[in-house]
Amino acid sequence: MKTSDLITTAISQTFRSKVRTTLTILAIFVGAFTLVLTNGLGTGINRYIDDTVSSIGATDVMTVTQPSGAGVAAGGGPIEYNPDAIAAGPTAAPGSTVVALDQTDLDALAAIDGVLRVEPTIAVNADYVQFEDGTPYVTGVGRLVAGQTIQLAAGSEPDDSASAPEVTLPLSLVEPLGFESAESAIGQTVTFGITDAERQPHTVEATVTGVAEQAFAGPTTTVTPNQALTDALVELQNIGVPAAEQERFAQASVWFDPNATTEEIDALKDRLEAEGYTGTTVADQLGTFTAIIDGIVLVLNAFAIIALLAASFGIVNTLYMSVQERTREIGLMKAMGMGSGRVFSLFSLEAVFLGFLGSAIGATVAILVGTALSSALADTLLADLPGLTLLAFDPISIATVILIVMGIAFLAGTLPAARAASADPVESLRYE
Structure with missing residues (x-):
């Protein structure tokens, strides 16, 4: 058969x-x-x-911090005060601290084998965002690193090469700010309020270039500025801050080979740890x-x-x-x-x-x-x-x-x- x-x-x-x-x-x-x-x-x-x-972080970038130690001492007792410790950042657990990074640390990171580039993460703390005479709303200010993208509901990402301040709003702020739709927000001007170290209020205007979809596990009210808006906000919030304090960073972004294998990335983490730093990739976060x-x-x-x-x-x-x-x-x-x-x-x-x-x-x-x-x-x-x-x-x-x-x-x-x-x-x- x-x-x-x-x-x-x-x-x-x-x-x-x-x-x-x-x-x-x-x-x-x-x-x-x-x-x-x-x-x-x-x-x-x-x-x-x-x-x-891509809305959380690029795959070839590692977030590096310098841990200040455990939140509590062994046995649950108090820990010794570290004058170099600062808040770990908005994404860390409440009360978490790290040792501040300065230019010496950035140079040390750049010298580690496998590190292609190092940039400090500058925290920007705006008080609110407002459209015309409407209600001001509390907002966070994010920042994109190379390789990151935004999932857009309308418009485009802010242009870092532009000299004028530009911003992408999250979809959750469109209706509260007074816009009828994501599309209607494009091209409009919003105002950011920020308070300097001397407790003096300031405002900065920026053009809305895009509206972002809600990112996975991301804040719902965080805006994404271009470099011009970031520089303007940082300059205002640093008024009254000593120059030495302006060069202290909670974390830095470290670029490595985008084709690096898991073993090579783990080896880079080990080298960072040997120098007293902790590296976290997007894969670790997810x-x-x-x-x-x-x-x-x-x-x-x-x-x-x-x-x-x-x-x-x-x-x-x-x-x-x-x-x-x-x-x-x-x-x-x-x-x-x-x-x-x-x-x-x-x-x-x-x-x-x-x-x-x-x-x-x-x-x-x-x-x-x-x-x-x-x-x-x-x-x-x-x-x-x-x-x-x-x-x-x-x-x-x-x-x-x-x-x-x-x-x-x-x-x-x-x-x-x-x-x-x-x-x-x-x-x-x-x-x-």
């Missing part, structure tokens, strides 16, 4: 008992459906994180999120695998019944010269076809349900996370799931297939 004839026969014999076959396919369907959905969940969330990584997501997906996948293993017993039962019902047919095929290997292949193909049908139907339904569910959630519960597709389906992942299910089906079919292959043709022909 040719291979094509084997495949045709296996497919036709699969539906010899329609009810039994349908129930087996439904059991496989449940496992494949669950497996595709859970993988889609992991793909969707991780893809969203990857897409928004590690907790991805670990939790991957853990949840792994648990859900485990339930899907259990369902598939349960379905495999259905395959074994279906094929054993088929072998028993076709005992005389098997004896006739062997008496006519079909080898044991061909008989084994015939029943193995039936098992694989059962796995293919169940997994293909399960994957198709999962995609349809997942796409509809993602669309509904995007307009309701997840409306505050634009760009998030909760369930995203990767063709390679779906194909892998189908192949895994077919593999499980093949393994489940080996026992009844082996029984059919080992059947004695004489005894089989006598079977009633």
Whole structure:
């Protein structure tokens, strides 16, 4: 019997008992459906994180600080005062401090092997942002580093080469400031209020060039200025601050080779640590999120695998019944010269076809349900996370799931297939 004839026969014999076959396919369907959905969940969330990584930090930049020690001394007692300690920054835990970096530290960082460039992170603390005579709102002032991008709802990023102050507003401030829409804010002038060290108020006007979508795990009211606006705000907030204090920084950005491997990045962290500094990459910042997501997906996948293993017993039962019902047919095929290997292949193909049908139907339904569910959630519960597709389906992942299910089906079919292959043709022909 040719291979094509084997495949045709296996497919036709699969539906010899329609009810039994349908129930087996439904059991496989449940496992494949669950497996595709859970993988889609992991793909969707991780893809969203990857897409928004650029709004948190560039992948070839490391944030470097000089730790001041633990927040409390051993045993919970007080710690010794360090006059060089300053607040760790807005993204750190409340009360966290680090040793201030100065020009000497920046030079030391630049000299470390693997460091391509070093820039201090200058903190800008604006009091508020206001449009015309409307209500002023508290805002944070962020800053982009090379390689970072902004997910824009409208307009464009501020131009660092422009001499006039420009800013990108977050979407959450558009309506409160008095704009009808993100598009209507473009080209308008907003006013920033800032207080210097002598407690004197100042204002700076800037042109809105863009409106940013909400970034993953990012502040909702942080604006992004261009260099001209940053310089203006820094100059005003430093009025009355001694020159020596102006050269103290909570952290610095360190650039390294964008093609660096994980091992090379870890080695750079070790060299920084040996010099008394701590380096943190974007991957480190997002590690907790991805670990939790991957853990949840792994648990859900485990339930899907259990369902598939349960379905495999259905395959074994279906094929054993088929072998028993076709005992005389098997004896006739062997008496006519079909080898044991061909008989084994015939029943193995039936098992694989059962796995293919169940997994293909399960994957198709999962995609349809997942796409509809993602669309509904995007307009309701997840409306505050634009760009998030909760369930995203990767063709390679779906194909892998189908192949895994077919593999499980093949393994489940080996026992009844082996029984059919080992059947004695004489005894089989006598079977009633």
